[in-house]
Amino acid sequence: MKVTITDVAKKANVSKSTVSRIMNGNFDQNTEETVNRVLKVIEELDYRPNALARSLKLTKTNVIGIVLSNLQNPFWASVLEGAEEACQSHGYNLMICNSNNNGEIEKEHLRSFEMKQIDGLMINPTSKNLDTYKKMVDNDFPFISINRKIYGLDAHVITVDNVKGAKMATTHLIRQGRRKIAIFLYQVEGISPRLERLQGYKLALIENGIDIDPSLILMVDEKKGEIAKAVQKVFSADNIPDAIFSTSSMMTLEILEGISQTKYNIPKDVALIGYDETVWSKHLFPPLSTIWQPAFEMGGLAAKKLIEMIETKKPKEVLPKVISLDPQLIKRESCGEAQKGGVVLE
Amino acid sequence: MKVTITDVAKKANVSKSTVSRIMNGNFDQNTEETVNRVLKVIEELDYRPNALARSLKLTKTNVIGIVLSNLQNPFWASVLEGAEEACQSHGYNLMICNSNNNGEIEKEHLRSFEMKQIDGLMINPTSKNLDTYKKMVDNDFPFISINRKIYGLDAHVITVDNVKGAKMATTHLIRQGRRKIAIFLYQVEGISPRLERLQGYKLALIENGIDIDPSLILMVDEKKGEIAKAVQKVFSADNIPDAIFSTSSMMTLEILEGISQTKYNIPKDVALIGYDETVWSKHLFPPLSTIWQPAFEMGGLAAKKLIEMIETKKPKEVLPKVISLDPQLIKRESCGEAQKGGVVLE
């Protein structure tokens, strides 16, 4: 049924080796006449080499695995697109799976990927399978972490500078005259962007001589409705914030909704800035200030680096191990100063 | 280096066949003693079968390919998540690629997928490679089209009823008292959802005794800025619409922006309804009425159907060939009637 290299060889009256050579572009090892004849047969038979057999022999699949945790978040959709584009242009295919931030599921996926003999792995790690990550790195398996650092493991990682981003956001609020700045965070759980955004927030306050008020640090569960609760709580407390720093784009929408159910007004009573610029940020009411992250670029860089690690066969020698990209502040009306003409990059 | 079935066999003092049988769960073909011994060695050696070798032998990879065109669009992100989840729960891996709606790129991806011996394909087809799709279907290769029908090809397809959705949207506008309803569409180019949404729009008008005004049918290029131009054009023409039906979520944001630059007000002067409910719809100003589509479900169903086609080995006998899911109307303030309490499903 399917046409194999043997079929081509027979029809062209040559051996499989010859076909193989020609398929792989070693034209100068054969007479022009044979080359043309074989090429013609390949065309006629519409022969496509079985990548499985080839990979088995070469122990190289040209497949890269990527495990992400939330494609609803446009940040990750962009990362994926960036990674896909880079893979494609370098001749690799992408095998994707979704961990949903669940360590068990992640572990299974990694196992499955390994059996499928992927050439390398890009991951937004749950951070719950340190031993597994470590084994890969130790075994010189090409591995790169995207967005999250893995504490206690000297792995390749590419992130956006979260301390910087959070500092920019918080500082912007301070410059707009706000002092009682609340931060909304998902439970930190040792996840580096969360830790670092909190740190950036604190640094900005300290640098500006503002005391850190623990009641303004809102750690919420990722469960539905938790954010609304937190908003309600903070606005019925003694110390009502005059600004909110939301550390995730999905969270921001819920905060907006929560605030709309209070008597407080954005930005008059409370300024709001969100992490992650999105297509909808500027269309919110009021238009939302955000921290933009180079997501597409990050995905692309991660893929390129991984491919370099794969192709040099010396993952550990591909430097630098840590790449940290720069975020940007996008100022809009939600922080209190109507920017005529819309966006202002700092 | 890597541990193979031979290593396990040697260490357990059995043949490869025995190990293979046990790996595949045929426990009753061996004495309990052997089974345990082999299992123990497998564990000790941390043996993971090479899926490449297995697939080569079995001509079955448990890999499904998916080609999409735009992950930025949350609709597709949801489809992908749905598909991924179904694959995962049925023991399949997903290989993903992005055609960017480009026929050439799509063709290359399909070729690459074929060589990688994927078991089946889900695709949002560009519709530019009819011959390729046809060959797959004719060869009994498991193939399913998502969201777009492929005219002239009797392939499996799963869509959301676009005529119905567009009719619901348009009818809603009419019921709100609007008569001069404009529709914004990307160039149709034989793409079924676009054709059908236009058709649904027309049907609604006809059923309500409203003449179709060609000047209110705005076909725009997918290039940046084209929508803004179209908005400007329509609002400086003689026949200014009192409602707009936007047929894509990204488009809607641009229309909103365009309108904000006119003197017209939503919903007072012009009502707006968008295709595709998104996380941000209800946070726009004013909150946007939309047509919701079961994207996650569609992805999941497509994957399950494909898997059935794969596993029965009789793709053509898996019925029905065409699945059409139902959209829903979500009413919000952008169409002119403030809905207290927010969402109202019809």
Next chain:
DNA sequence: TTGAAAGCGCTAACAG
């Protein structure tokens, strides 16, 4: 310049 043969790691008759 070309071919024969071995082997990548696995499965599945078939035989015992």
Next chain:
DNA sequence: CTGTTAGCGCTTTCAA
């Protein structure tokens, strides 16, 4: 109940 063997489709030495 278990082992021997052939072979999936390819690449690559080695020899001619």
